[in-house]
Amino acid sequence: MQSIILKTATRLMVGLMLVFAVYLLLRGHHEPGGGFVAALVSGTAFALFAITEGPAQLRRAIRVRPSVIAMTGLAVAAAAGFPALFAGMPYLTGIWWKIGEISLGTPLIFDVGVFLAVLGAIVSLLLALEEN
Amino acid sequence: MSRIFLTTETVPDCCRAGRISSLFPLSVFVLLCFAWPGIVNGHVYQAQSAWIPSLGLNLGFRLDGLSFLFCLIITLAGFFVTLFSASYMAGKPNLFSYFFYLHAFMVAMLGIVTADHLLLLFVFWEATTVLSYLLIGFDHENTTARENARQAILVTGAGGLFLLFGILLLKTMGAPMALSQWTQMGMDIREHFLYPFIFLCILVGAMTKSAQVPFHFWLPNAMSAPTPISAFLHAATMVKAGIYLLMRFHPLLGGTSLWMGTLVVVGGITALWGAIQALAPCDLKRVLAYTTLMALGILTLFLGGQTVASLTAAATFLLVHALYKAALFLATGSIDHQCRTRDLRNLGGLFSAMPLTMLAVAAATLSMAGFPLFFGFIGKEIMYEGALSEEMFPGFATLATLFANSLMTAVAGIILLTPFFGTRPPSLGQVHEVPWTMRLGPAVMGGIGVVFGLFPEWVSANLIQPAVFAFHPSREEIRLVFFHGFNLPLLLSMITLTLGSVIYIFRISLRHRIQDVIDRLWITTPRIYQKSLDAFVAGGTWFVRRTQTGMLHTYFAVIMVTVLLIAGWAWIPHMGAALIVPDMAQISIASGICLFILAATGVVLMAKKRLVAIGGLGAVGAGVALIFLMFGAPDIALTQLLVETLTVIIFSLVLLRLPLLRTVRKRSRSRNLFDAGLSICAGILVTSFLMGLLQVPLDRNLTTFFEHYSYVAAHGRNIVNVILVDFRSLDTLGEISVVVLAAWAGVVLIRRQEKE
Structure with missing residues (x-):
């Protein structure tokens, strides 16, 4: 779409939205947010980008194929269940490590997997629809 | 001539992967030989490990005389077939899959004959069905091969279901699933009223696998498999799985007149029908397939007997047949490979060109025809002894055996004399002998037939008797001997040879x-x-x-009507009590938003352009999100809002592909009224649901649990997210898989539409 205002706004908005998505992803464990919501936000950002700059530009910008993102997401989410198996607990049980003040655990890895899987799904649909 | 020379030049002589992997069956064979002395002394080797203990399933394996005989046949045939394939299949595509399927099949087959648990046996049974499907249809670009593979898997797969049903019926009757615990159960089961059904199920399983009439037709068609595969699956091993099953079930289910009568009749008919049809085809491989039918019929017929003589006949003929039939199939492969045809009308005079193959075929066919000095002769003598001793229909059994054997003698003549003797048709051109890898199998297996024929006492003591004792409790011994003396079986053997020669003369x-x-x-x-x-x-x-129909509108209407009918049927009697006027104080807070939602709905309904309608839908979603927010569910509100945003974007992209709203044919008035009614009913139903729900005290057990443990156990204060990624993360894993799959399917559909 040829609109200077939209183009300029998009430049600013996309970056902000992606940063916001990461913020949502990370804070999800305590406050509203999480992988799914973060994926929706970044998906919207990419949609905005695709509408203003075109699908080819979006493909170039994200470098990898969206299906690869989705598959990586599924793999990460599935892999997040394995540390529990090694610890002798049922698959996907949350395992936590204390690093200084912050406790980090496999649920965060799982959430990243959810984020990537949903994002990949959205972007691949988006690109398929845009490219015709 | 030069053409053939050229093709043999360009095609690699031997596939190395095949040659090396033949060491696998060979090593299993050698390992088995170490167990041989123990087996002869009546020792039973067992191994067990837990599989699914809660279901009483364990990986129990057991090697007794019967399993041992089968294992020897499987590994020996497996070795020669692999070695043969290394040359036969050289230069063909997908060789890795070929050898993988072949060895996997062998393992599954060994599993069937050594499994101690019936369900474990069934698992291997199904594995052979699937692998045989892959092997029959190996030439998957050929439509006939695919169709024949499908036929085989449908027939044997259906039989497998019967077998499973029979096993489950046995289980409900309290029969032990372990084969080794069957010794005392027999009587109770044979008198149970379910016995006929169990017998029928097991029988159908065995009949489909072992190609008994009327399920026999898949076997001749399965000849579209590569020839070594036919030698392995359809001569030596897989079709014998049904026979093995009948042998195993003999002590448990056998001995009734139902068992004996059915098996003798089915087996006799199969033997006769197979033997008669074997005279008809011109394709050498199909001839062999029909003779296999005859052999399987004979085996079933003898398993109908109860005497040691008839069971010994079954075990002996099993070995005789496996040896000569595998040799003949492989030799047919050699002829096909060198002459590029296996049509009997185009073959002849190969005696000088392929002398070593000829010798192997001669040994095998003479054994098949039952000439004295060959193992087949010993087998035939014991056969007549067994047939005469049948308890049910001994006359029919003897006559069926006599005629089937005579026909076999004639077919043996056709197989030996037609390709190798007479004049060579000019179309054949120059023919060479096959490499040693392809000669070894027929030669050794044909040779064993000669050696066994000379030392029947040794075979009897070391192979046949341990096998028979494994499924027949009485220790009565029947020894195979070189010469039984002048008696009825000998007379019948002589009649067979004479009759066979007569049939051979009139073969055309x-x-x-x-x-x-x-x-x-x-x-x-x-x-x-x-x-x-x-x-x-x-x-x-x-x-x-x-x-x-492909109409989204219709699908949606069907779904809505179904939901309304099912939910409404249960709900309407209670609906009256649920309909109350809600608390006005709460309504007033949200009333503004509700009006907004209503207005947006009106826009959707009235819109003349799709874009407006979509915008209206988005507004409805946003309104709902606001309500979520107002009643303290920020997480859901956030998600709802974002989903609405994305939906509008994706909708507007889809929009570009749709025809304009006003160019679409107007729907009829009645249709519109129906849709409106449907929507209103759905609205009433959901609203009354929610009202009813509010009147029931909320069960806060789960909420309390999650509130309590969310931070303590899962280090998170956002309960919704903790549930998603920790407490119920397996569900989430399933959900994201569905999301990705759905997206993939969507992409495929969109791209396909573009192509069209």
Whole structure:
């Protein structure tokens, strides 16, 4: 779409939205947010980008194929269940490590997997629809 | 001539992967030989490990005399077939899959004959079905091969279901699933009223696998498999799985007049029908397939008996047949490979060109025809002894055996004399002997037939008797001997040879007659199979055409009507009590938003352009999100809002592909009224649901649990997210898989539409 205002706004908005998505992803464990919501936000950002700059530009910008993102997401989410198996607990049980003040655990890895899987799904649909 | 020379130059002589992997069956064979002395002394080797203990399933394996005989045949044939394939298949595509399937099949087959648990046996049984499907259809670019593979898997797979059903029936009766615990159970089961059903299920399983009439038709068609595969699956091993099953079930289910009568009749008919049809085809491989039918019929017939003589006959013939039939199939492969045809009318005079193959074929066919000095002769003597001792229909059994054997003698003559003697048709050109890898199998297996024929006492003591003792409790010994003396079986053997020679002389006119009769039969099982398959496909097509209209509108209406009918049926009696006027104080807070939602709905309904309608829908979603926010569910509100945003974006992209709203044909007034009614009903139902829900005290057990443990156990204060990624993360894993799959399917559909 040829609109200077939209183009300029998009430049600013996309970056902000992606940063916001990461913020949502990370804070999800305590406050509203999480992988799914973060994926929706970044998906919207990419949609905005695709509408203003075109699908080819979006493909170039994200470098990898969206299906690869989705598959990586599924793999990460599935892999997040394995540390529990090694610890002798049922698959996907949350395992936590204390690093200084912050406790980090496999649920965060799982959430990243959810984020990537949903994002990949959205972007691949988006690109398929845009490219015709 | 130069053409053949050239092709042999360019094609690699031998596939190395095949040659090396033949060490696998060979090593199993050698390992088995170490267990041999123990088996002869009546020792039973066992191994067990837990599999699913809660279901009483364990990986129990057991090697007794019967399993041992089968294992020897499987590994020996497996070795020669692999070695043969290394040359036969050289230069063909997908060789890795070929050898993988071959060895996997062998392992599954070994699993069937050594499994101690019935369900474990069933798992291996199904594995052989699937692998045989892959192997029959190995030449998957050939339509006939694919169809024949499908036929085989449908027939044997259906039989497998019967077997499973029989096993489950046995289980409900309290029969032990472990084969080793069957010794005392027999009497109770044979008198149970379910016995006929169990017998029938097991029998159908065995009959489909072992190609008994009327399920026999898949076996000749399975000849579209590569020839070494036919030698392995359809001569030596897989078709014997049904025989093995009957042998195993003999002590448990055998001995009743139902068992004996059915097996003798089914086996006799299969033997006769197979032997008669073996005279008809010109394709050497199909001839062999029909002789295999005859052999399987004979084996079933003898398993109908109860005496040691008839069971010994079954075990002996099993070995005799495996040896000569595998040798003949492999030799047929050699002829096919060198002459590029296996049509009997185009073959002849190969005696000088392929002398070593000829010798192997001669040994095998003479054993098959039952000439004295060959193992087949010993087998035939014991056969007649067994047939005469049958308890049910001994006359029929003897006559069926006599005629089937005579026909076999004639067919043996055809197989040996037609390709190798007489004049060589000019179309054959120059023919060379095959490499050693392809000669070894037929030679050794044909040779064993000669050696065993000379030392029957040794075979009897070391192979046959341990096998018979494993499934027959009485320790009565029947020894195979070189010469039984002048008695009825010897007389019958002589009649067989004479009759066989007579049939051989009239073979050409018989071929045409039999083909005529087969063509004229108006009802045959292959035709019934084809008809029912066609009917099934046609019925499926009709049903899908009727139900899958491709109209989103129709699908949605069907879903809504179903929900309304099912939920409404249960809910309407209670609906009256639920309808109350809600608390006005709460309503007033949200009333503004509700009006907004209503207005947006009005916009959707009135819109003349799709874009406006979509915008209206988005507004409805946003309004709902606001309500979520107002009643303290920020997480859901956030998600709802974002989903709405994305939906509008994706909708507007889809929009570009749709025709303009006003160019679409107007729907009829009645249709519109129906839709409106449907929507209103759905609205009333959901609203009354929610009202009813509010009147029931909320069960806060789960909420309390999550509130309590969310931070303590999962280090998170956002309960919704903790549930998603920790407490119920397996569900989430399933959900994201569905999301990704759905997206993939969507992409495929969109791209496909573009292509069209």
